[in-house]
Amino acid sequence: MNILNLLTKEKKVAGIEISDSIVRIVFLREHKEKGKQARGPELILIEEPIASDLIVEGVVTDSALLGKALKAIWAKANLDTDYAIVAIPDDKIYSRIFSFPKTVEGTRLSEAMRLAIGFQLPIKTSDAYLDWERLEGSSHTNEILLATIPRTVARGYAEALEIAGIKTLALESHLASIARAVKLTPASATLFTKKTPDGSTVFMLKDGILRFSRTLPSRFINEEQTLAEIQKIKTALEIELKEVASEMPITEASIRDDYANFASLSEPKAKWLIALGAMIRGQIPGGEDNLVSLLPVGTEEAYAYQKATTFIILIRNMTIGVSVFFAITFLIAYLFMLSLLQSSSQTTSPLPLSMVPLDPLAKEVSIGYMNDLTKTARTLATEAPLWSVVIEEITSRTGDSITISGFSASSLVEKMSITGNAKNRAALSQFKKDLQSSPLLSEVELPLTNLDKRADIPFSVSFMLKDPAAAYYNASK
Numbered sequence: 001m002n003i004l005n006l007l008t009k010e011k012k013v014a015g016i017e018i019s020d021s022i023v024r025i026v027f028l029r030e031h032k033e034k035g036k037q038a039r040g041p042e043l044i045l046i047e048e049p050i051a052s053d054l055i056v057e058g059v060v061t062d063s064a065l066l067g068k069a070l071k072a073i074w075a076k077a078n079l080d081t082d083y084a085i086v087a088i089p090d091d092k093i094y095s096r097i098f099s100f101p102k103t104v105e106g107t108r109l110s111e112a113m114r115l116a117i118g119f120q121l122p123i124k125t126s127d128a129y130l131d132w133e134r135l136e137g138s139s140h141t142n143e144i145l146l147a148t149i150p151r152t153v154a155r156g157y158a159e160a161l162e163i164a165g166i167k168t169l170a171l172e173s174h175l176a177s178i179a180r181a182v183k184l185t186p187a188s189a190t191l192f193t194k195k196t197p198d199g200s201t202v203f204m205l206k207d208g209i210l211r212f213s214r215t216l217p218s219r220f221i222n223e224e225q226t227l228a229e230i231q232k233i234k235t236a237l238e239i240e241l242k243e244v245a246s247e248m249p250i251t252e253a254s255i256r257d258d259y260a261n262f263a264s265l266s267e268p269k270a271k272w273l274i275a276l277g278a279m280i281r282g283q284i285p286g287g288e289d290n291l292v293s294l295l296p297v298g299t300e301e302a303y304a305y306q307k308a309t310t311f312i313i314l315i316r317n318m319t320i321g322v323s324v325f326f327a328i329t330f331l332i333a334y335l336f337m338l339s340l341l342q343s344s345s346q347t348t349s350p351l352p353l354s355m356v357p358l359d360p361l362a363k364e365v366s367i368g369y370m371n372d373l374t375k376t377a378r379t380l381a382t383e384a385p386l387w388s389v390v391i392e393e394i395t396s397r398t399g400d401s402i403t404i405s406g407f408s409a410s411s412l413v414e415k416m417s418i419t420g421n422a423k424n425r426a427a428l429s430q431f432k433k434d435l436q437s438s439p440l441l442s443e444v445e446l447p448l449t450n451l452d453k454r455a456d457i458p459f460s461v462s463f464m465l466k467d468p469a470a471a472y473y474n475a476s477k
Helices: 003-007 063-077 106-120 151-163 174-181 223-241 269-281 299-347 358-382 387-396 425-436
Strands: 013-018 022-030 041-049 083-088 094-101 128-134 141-150 167-173 189-196 199-206 209-217 246-249 402-408 416-424 441-445 455-465
Touching: 013 174, 013 269, 022 063, 022 269, 041 063, 063 151, 083 151, 083 174, 083 269, 094 106, 094 209, 106 141, 128 151, 141 151, 141 167, 151 167, 167 174, 167 269, 174 189, 174 199, 174 209, 174 269, 189 223, 199 223, 209 223, 387 402, 402 425, 416 425, 425 441, 425 455
Parallel strands: 013 083, 083 167, 189 246
Antiparallel strands: 013 022, 022 041, 094 141, 128 141, 189 199, 199 209, 402 416, 416 455, 441 455
16 A cells, blocks of 8 residues: 555556556656666556456456456556556447537537437447547537447456556546557548457547547458458548548557657557556646546546545554554563563462462453553544444445445544435435435535436535544444
8 A cells, every 4th residue: 555645645647558468557757776866757667468368359257367467467566556547458448529519518518418429329328337528629619529338348347456456547448548649740640550369440540539440350351351441441531531641550650759768668669559648647637637437437536536445444454453563562461471470489489378379460460451451442442433434324325326436524523525426316315315314414415516417417415423423433332
């Protein structure tokens, strides 16, 4: 656990590429060797193979085994962080750019996107995680990039990363990471071809934006047909964009100039584009990462959740550590007193038989020490709040239609808050009533926001504890 990273606002984030048979990690940090500070940061590169049957056509076949493999690789990397942006294969990721008139803004733009998703998404919204980001667009249009992934696919990666102990801030496609790290000619479109074990992926980038992507499975299209299909795609895109597009395989692409000169980059440098692009996203300042993430929550919400979880684990481990310390101290004191009593009995063996036996005396001394240590342990325990009591109370009143994404609290006597999403407004109203009926909570407040939304409603609920003492250790129980 990186405690320094927990207590400071600055977050160090690694970039991870998970592919069908290999894992690559890129991390940027200051030189640790003496005399190298003036040379600037160093780029740490990790490349390790994984079993080829753990991921098939972009789907995790065994989350537990993949998690163990990632945990071993992450431990071997020994980085100064627990956080990462993770890029996964594009096989099951659907992305598309939607264009709307410039006059469509604000809530109207959000409503237009919801309608477009409802009619044009190839899978049910209830079966997918989706997110969108606003692109620069043109003087006449607003452009929105949508990305979506089946929930079962995303959960496979999320479970493996959790087993590995990696705190994932965002999940994105390989192509999204490549678009951030590859060197492109400004204002020009480039059509790339990326070979995969299952076929080829054709995608077009312009000004760092993924304009088009398509997967050509080898089991349906042979190599000759693939080349012909790529030419058809190139011609169609050139007609649509009204410009000539250059073409190259991704293996011949260059890394953007501000990262290309790192000496640690091994050849071919293009193989690091995905992990590097994920790492570059991790450099975005807090609150400004509005890019697409294929997790149930946004990037900043994921970071806040991971940070809160780490803090709770830290408090728990400290409490256990204090308990173990006092137990060991008592054992040492008991053995020491027992040793003194044995020595005393050997030097005073001629004493009359009417003296108090040694065993009761030793027990009396040890009981006195045990009472003193118990009182000290109780004092420490009563001063440490049991956050698990509050969390368990909230969790017990959270139904299937409510998703909690964040918990914020500075102390047990001040207001606390939780954030999340409700499936619909009826579920949100019922959630408020359930919290108000809690014997532990009081002053439950749910501001009326996002009144235009009927589904997937974000919310923020604040509350206080009726009796803060109930969340402290009670020695009488």
